[in-house]
Amino acid sequence: MERTIQLMETHLNIDLGNPPFLKLDNGLQIPYSSIKGITTGRPIPNAFKLYGFSFGGIRNGLFRFNGGYHLYFFNNEVDTLHFDLNNFHVGKFKISKLIIDVKNPEEISKTISERLT
Template identity: 75%
Template sequence: MTRKIQLMETYVNIDFGNSPLLKFHKELQIPYSSIKGITTGRPIPNAFKLFGLLLGGMRNGLFRSNGGYQLHIFENEIETLHLDLNSFKVGKFKISKLIIGVENPEEISKNISERVN
C-alpha cells in the first residue's frame, strides 16, 4: 500500500491511498503542534485490537494501549514511523499514537523533528 507524507508549513499531510479501513479519512493533516515525539522501528507488541486487521507483522486499524487509542497502518513492523500525538482527533477517537509504515522512516523522522522543534 502506497502512503505519501508531505511536510507542509504548519502540518504533516499523510495520504493513506485507498485504505479500506480509513474510508472517511483518506488523509490526515496533523499540525506540528500536535506531535509530542517521533520514533521509528518495531512497535510495542501489547496493543489490544479494537477494529481492523492483525496478521503476522501487519497491522491496520485502531488499537488500545496504555490507556490511549493508537492508529496502526503498516505491513512491515520494522519500517515504521511512530508519531506520539497530543490527543489528535480522528473520527470520534482521540489518537495518542500513529504508527505508519513508510519507506525511509529515519529520514522522515529527522525531517519532521526539525519542524516540530
C-alpha cells in the same frame, strides 16, 4: 501500499491509501503542534484491535494500548515511523500514537523533527 507524507507549513498530510476499515479517504492532516515526539523502530506488539486488520506483522486500523487509542498502518514493522500525539482526534477517538510504514523512516523522522523545534 506505500504511505506518503507531505510536509506543509503548519501540518503534515499523510496519505494512507484507502483503509478498508476506517473512513480516512482524505488521509490525515496532523498539525505540528499535535506531535509530541517522533521515533522509528518496531511497534508495540500487544495492542488490542478495535477496528481493522491484524495478522502476523501486519496492522491496519484502530488499536487500544495502555488506555490510549492508536492508529497503525503498516505491513513491514521494521520500517515504521512512530508519532506520539497530543490532542489529535480522528472521529470520536483521541489518538495518542500513529505508526505507519514508510521508506527511509530515519530520514523522514529527522526532517519532521526539524520542523517541530
